[in-house]
Amino acid sequence: MFSVLAAIPKSSSRNRTGSWRSLVKPHYLQKECINCGLCKMICPEGCIEGTEKNQYSADLDYCKGCGLCADICPKKDIEMVSNQGTE
Amino acid sequence: MSERGHFEEHCFVSGHTACAGCGQSMAARLVADVAGKNTIVTNATGCLEVFSTLAPQTAWGTPWIHSLFENAAAVASGVEAALIHLGKLDSIRVISQGGDGGTADIGLQALSGMLERGHDILYVCYDNEAYMNTGIQRSGLTPFDAHTTTSPRGTHSSGNPKQKKPLVEICAAHHIPYAATASVGNPRDVQTKVKKALDIRGPKFIQIHVPCPLGWGSEPVDTIKIAKLAVATGLFPLVEYEYGRLLRVTKLPSPKPVEEYLKLQGRFKHLLKNAAELKKVQEVAQKNIEYYGLNSKA
Amino acid sequence: MKQFLEGSWAFADAAKLCRPGVISAYPITPQTHIVEHLAQFVANGELNAQTINVESEHSAASVVLGSQACGVRSFTCTSSQGLMLMAEVVFNIAGMRMPILMICANRALSAPINIWNDQQDSVSLRDSGWIQMYAENNQEAVDLVIAGYKIGEKPRVMLPVMVCVDGFILTHGMEVVDMPTQEEVDQFLPPYNPPYKLDVEKPLSLGLLGGPDVYIETRYAIQKTMEDVLTILPEVGDEFKKKFGRESVRLIEEYRLDDAEVALVAMGSVCGTIKDVIDELRQKGQKVGLLKIVTYRPFPEAAVNKALAKVPYVGVVDKNISLGATGALYTEIKAACSHDKKISGFVMGLGGRDITKNSIESVFSQSKEKVNSCTFVDLHNDLLWEEFRV
Numbered sequence: 001m002f003s004v005l006a007a008i009p010k011s012s013s014r015n016r017t018g019s020w021r022s023l024v025k026p027h028y029l030q031k032e033c034i035n036c037g038l039c040k041m042i043c044p045e046g047c048i049e050g051t052e053k054n055q056y057s058a059d060l061d062y063c064k065g066c067g068l069c070a071d072i073c074p075k076k077d078i079e080m081v082s083n084q085g086t087e
Numbered sequence: 088m089s090e091r092g093h094f095e096e097h098c099f100v101s102g103h104t105a106c107a108g109c110g111q112s113m114a115a116r117l118v119a120d121v122a123g124k125n126t127i128v129t130n131a132t133g134c135l136e137v138f139s140t141l142a143p144q145t146a147w148g149t150p151w152i153h154s155l156f157e158n159a160a161a162v163a164s165g166v167e168a169a170l171i172h173l174g175k176l177d178s179i180r181v182i183s184q185g186g187d188g189g190t191a192d193i194g195l196q197a198l199s200g201m202l203e204r205g206h207d208i209l210y211v212c213y214d215n216e217a218y219m220n221t222g223i224q225r226s227g228l229t230p231f232d233a234h235t236t237t238s239p240r241g242t243h244s245s246g247n248p249k250q251k252k253p254l255v256e257i258c259a260a261h262h263i264p265y266a267a268t269a270s271v272g273n274p275r276d277v278q279t280k281v282k283k284a285l286d287i288r289g290p291k292f293i294q295i296h297v298p299c300p301l302g303w304g305s306e307p308v309d310t311i312k313i314a315k316l317a318v319a320t321g322l323f324p325l326v327e328y329e330y331g332r333l334l335r336v337t338k339l340p341s342p343k344p345v346e347e348y349l350k351l352q353g354r355f356k357h358l359l360k361n362a363a364e365l366k367k368v369q370e371v372a373q374k375n376i377e378y379y380g381l382n383s384k385a
Numbered sequence: 386m387k388q389f390l391e392g393s394w395a396f397a398d399a400a401k402l403c404r405p406g407v408i409s410a411y412p413i414t415p416q417t418h419i420v421e422h423l424a425q426f427v428a429n430g431e432l433n434a435q436t437i438n439v440e441s442e443h444s445a446a447s448v449v450l451g452s453q454a455c456g457v458r459s460f461t462c463t464s465s466q467g468l469m470l471m472a473e474v475v476f477n478i479a480g481m482r483m484p485i486l487m488i489c490a491n492r493a494l495s496a497p498i499n500i501w502n503d504q505q506d507s508v509s510l511r512d513s514g515w516i517q518m519y520a521e522n523n524q525e526a527v528d529l530v531i532a533g534y535k536i537g538e539k540p541r542v543m544l545p546v547m548v549c550v551d552g553f554i555l556t557h558g559m560e561v562v563d564m565p566t567q568e569e570v571d572q573f574l575p576p577y578n579p580p581y582k583l584d585v586e587k588p589l590s591l592g593l594l595g596g597p598d599v600y601i602e603t604r605y606a607i608q609k610t611m612e613d614v615l616t617i618l619p620e621v622g623d624e625f626k627k628k629f630g631r632e633s634v635r636l637i638e639e640y641r642l643d644d645a646e647v648a649l650v651a652m653g654s655v656c657g658t659i660k661d662v663i664d665e666l667r668q669k670g671q672k673v674g675l676l677k678i679v680t681y682r683p684f685p686e687a688a689v690n691k692a693l694a695k696v697p698y699v700g701v702v703d704k705n706i707s708l709g710a711t712g713a714l715y716t717e718i719k720a721a722c723s724h725d726k727k728i729s730g731f732v733m734g735l736g737g738r739d740i741t742k743n744s745i746e747s748v749f750s751q752s753k754e755k756v757n758s759c760t761f762v763d764l765h766n767d768l769l770w771e772e773f774r775v
Contacts, residue, residue, distance in 0.1 A: 001609040002543070003602035005482055006581050007145035007590040010094050012102030015144060020107065041274050042311060044112040047101040049093050059091050062101035066108035067308035080308075125585050129451065130592075142599050145590035150583035152454055153592035154477050158447035161439065165407060165451025165459070166583065168435040172406035172457050179585055197447065200440035 017045065021065035024080040030054040032075035039069035039078060098124065103146035105138040108307020110271045110297030110314060111186070111213045112138070117274055118211050118295075121281040122182055124149060127166050131159035131185025131194055134220045134299075135213060157193040159183045160201035160210055167206045176207060180285055184211040187228035188218045190294075191254045202261040202290045209284050209291045212254065215299035223302040227252040230322065231371050232364055233354045235302075240357040245364045250371065258292040259328035266328040270296040272314030276325065276337075296323045304353020316348035321372035324379045339381040345369050387563050392523045392555040393418030395562045396462075396488055396548075399530040401432045402570040403486070405460040407452035409437040409445045414500045415552035416464040416490040423460070442467035446474035446487075453483040454591060456582035458534065461485065464552060465492035468506045472513070478545050479514025479607065481592055484537030484579075485545045486530065487515075491653065491704075492552040493736040501737020502552040504653060508681075508705040508713050514607050516546045516614060517682040519652040521638075523560040525679075526550045528633035531565065532625050535574050536618055536634075542610055543579070549681075551654040553737070565629055573628050611683035618680060636685035638677040639692050641667065645674030647752050648693060650718050651702035652678045655740050659702070662745040673749055678714065686721040693718075699728045700752030702740075703759075706732045711759035727752075730759030738763060 033054040040048040040056065047063050050056030058069065070078040094100050098119035105112040115135055119128070128151045130136045136153045139146040154162045163183035170176040183201070185194055190212035198210060217235045218224040225238040229247045234240045238247035259266040264287045269277040277295060284291040298314050300307045317323035318337065322345060325337035345368045349355035358364045376382050390398070397419050400408075408427070410420040426432040435452075439445045442463050449459035463471060468489055478485055489507045493499040507517060516537060520526035526548060533546035550556055565573075581589055595603055615636065622634035632638075640656075641663055642648055649659050656677045666673045676692050676699075678685070693699055699722065703712025710716065715730030722728060729752045734740040744763050751760075 001606040001613070002482065003606040004142045004593065004595060004599045005591070005603070007140060007143050007593055009145065009148045009588045009590070010100045010102075011144045012100060012139070012146040013091075013094055015102035015104070017102060017104065038274070041117070041278075042113055042271070044105060044107070044109045044116075044310075045101045045103075046097045046099065046116050047091075047093055049091070049096075059093060059101065061091075064107035064307075066310070068108060068113075068310055071308050072311055124588075127455070127583050127585065137594050140590050140593045142593035142595045145593065147590050148588065150585055150588040151590040152451070152583055153590075154447060154450055154481070155473055158443060158450075158474065161444035161447030162451035162454075164437060164439070164444070165409065165448035165453075166455055167451075168407045168409075168437050168448065169452035169455035169457040169459075172433075172435050172452070173455070196440055197444050200444055203440070204437065 016061045018061045018063055021063060021083050023083055024065050024067060025060060025063060025083045026058045026067070026069050027079045027081045028057045029077045029079060032077040034075055036074060038072045038074070042072055043069055098122065098148040099139070100146050100148060102144065103139045104141060105134070106301050108300045108310045110299060110310050111135055111215055114213050114271050114277060114295045114297045117277045118182065118281050119149065121278050122180055122285060125178055126180045126182055129159045129163040129166060129183045131189030132156040133186040133189050135184065135186065137220055156189050158197050159185045159189065159194060160197040163208045164201050164204065164206045167208055181208045182211060183208055184213065187212060187214045187216060188226040191227045191252050199261065202258060202263050202292065206290055207288050209293065212294045213297045214294050215297045215302060217302050219299050219302040228254060232358055232368055234357060235354070245357060245361065255292065255294050255326060255328065259331050262331035263290045263292060264330060266292040268294045268296070268324065268326050270314045270318050270323060270325060272311055272318055305351055309351050313348065313351050316343065319343045320345045320348045321376040321381055322348060324375050324381055326379055333379065336379050336381055339376060342372065342376060342382065345372050387561055389559060390523070390562050391418065392526065392550065392558050392560065394422050395523045395527050395564065396530060396550065397422035397426065398564055399527040400460050401426050402565060402567055403531060403534050403574055404458065405434055406457035407435045407437065407449060407459045408461070409439055409448035410461050410463065411439055411442045411445045411467060413464045413467040415492060415556045416462050416467070418556060419462050419488060419490070442470040443474060446471040446478065449485050450474060450478050450481065450483055453485050454583050456577065456579050458577040459485050462488035462490065464490040465494055465506045468510060469494065472510060475510055475515065476513045480603065482543040483545060484543050486533050486537060487545065487547050488530065489547050489549045490552040490556045491549050499736040502554055503735045503737070504549065504704040507547060507549045511682055511713065514544065515682065516544055517549060518680050519549045519678065520555060521654055521656040521677060523555055523558065524562050524631070525633045526555060527562055527564065528625065528629065528631055531570055531574060532621050532634040536614065536621050538577055539617060540580050542614060542617060544607065544610060549653065554654040569628060573625070614683050615685060636680045636688045637692060638679060640675040640677065642674035642676060642692060642696065644672055645696050646672040647698040647700065647749050648674045648676055648696040649700045649702055649748065650676045650678065650714065652681060652714065653704065655702060655704065655734065658740060658742060659745050662742050666746065666749065684717055689718060689721040693722055693726065697727060698752045699726060700748050701728065701730045702748065703730060703732050704734045706735065715759050727756040729755045729757065731762045732759065733762040
């Protein structure tokens, strides 16, 4: 007999950590983006998508609102905005 | 599994339960993505293990195994031996990883054995400078004067009285092909060093400095800024050793005063009004700068 | 083929015949000869395996955990302090359901440091989730190693196996052993093909954090599997007997128990001495017998109960002591038998103290006198003082 012994890859996708956000969420302005990819590279959640200029966005189902993408953006093209309301 | 593209792109994905702004989850992804799918990971007990593999879920996309706190390097040695036996070591890489406690303290013996035996493994230490998983207790990599729950500040204490263990030198002293430090303050440098390490056969070691907002008493949004300042002040030198010799360092032409680094963190706040202790921390940085030649021109 | 071999050589040979791909161990007396022989087999090209010379037993167990997790049959062996240092990994291996096989060369635990035989080391880890089998002689140990892999690796079982051999008495004793051929073992033991492993083609995460919502089920699953092993192990024993002609692989062995008035219960090499004493006492008209426990975990409670059902007096020989309680086997035999049975416990042979035929004879007679108590046998009372002395 066996019980929980192993997990299938990336099954953490079931865990929507976006609900953790309290105050702020990132808003990708998509105006000055130079496609450096730093936001995607450093996101602790790995929930940023985009491969071309001005097309990056965060998957708010998982974003915990740390603000590091906005902090690292060299063009200040990401703003942290109130977490109230929908995008 | 989610349909979203970011799950496809990464080998360490969303849905893990690290704190917001966690430097370790950032670094773990930098490492995992460079290593790619053909990698087997062994993980020590610690924050990374706990927040990434709470049964029945996992955030890992590659084969991954956790056994115990102090044996990740030994488990990796077994994985590597099995891959040799199966004739698969040419196409599969082995990464072993743990936090500072699991690496520099309780896991140091197993790590030394792994390095000495010459296994083809990259060991990554995510250094957040204390036992964070158990609630911020002092480790051998906790820096001088840092407040932790077991090196608390008090009327008779200004925090951790010991110096940070020179872990990268200990590893380099095994005369392994590659030993380096890196910082999430410079994510591209992390990936460059991981790639360099994975291209070398034999034992490799990388210690990545990863701020911990909860344990360091810092803002999640400051994780990268703080990591950069640790490097810029000389408190966390970025160095590379090959076969025991120090070959490259990240130069600091004009090091920043340590106060700029300390003031962003609750664990050091007791030092800000204490000129004598501040001076001692500045001396730690100065010693690093001189020892590693961080300000020399050559 | 029958060969006159040192125990360690025979055990190493048995391990070799099982074709482990990774071997890792750390030297400790009296286990050393086993790993030395295996290292030589690899050095001579007689065995295609990776031998990993680790820096501790903790790492030895961890290395074989890593290699077994990759789907490669692995082997380790240790003793005494080494097993204690491994203890954390020993539990972990069982919890992760990795059917590693270990030979434990039974030796006393420190302090005082003592390299000689008793069974305190493996008995102390009886709760770890490993199948534990105790060999009476070198032939049995060889057979248990070969069958052990087969039992542990059954897809329904996937539990580690510890074959316990009395240090020095078996490991360093020379005996004639009928060594199976490679062809025979290959026919008996199929290649290891686990239902889960670390594989880049089919990635899995192993060794998860199991919270209160899942943990107890993982322990229950091992417990139920242990119950299954009580059936599976004798089935493998039958297969083994068909292939090799020997009955070594079993839960218990009954020796002249049918009409016995007094029976001893014991594990390991002491059973050989007990059998000799039984034969002598029987010649004198005494109705004595032996219940040998081969499989200590899972504990064959029903088989024990049945075997002892008609025996009025039972003496349990323990080469271990659960300090503050009694010998471990004594407790379990008492629990397995009906309350009205008269059962005595005898702690003996600790730290290599000889268990002589006279001691056994005395234990047989005491089993009818000191009922329902557990006592130490053959103590040197001149070495016992009420106050500290040097």
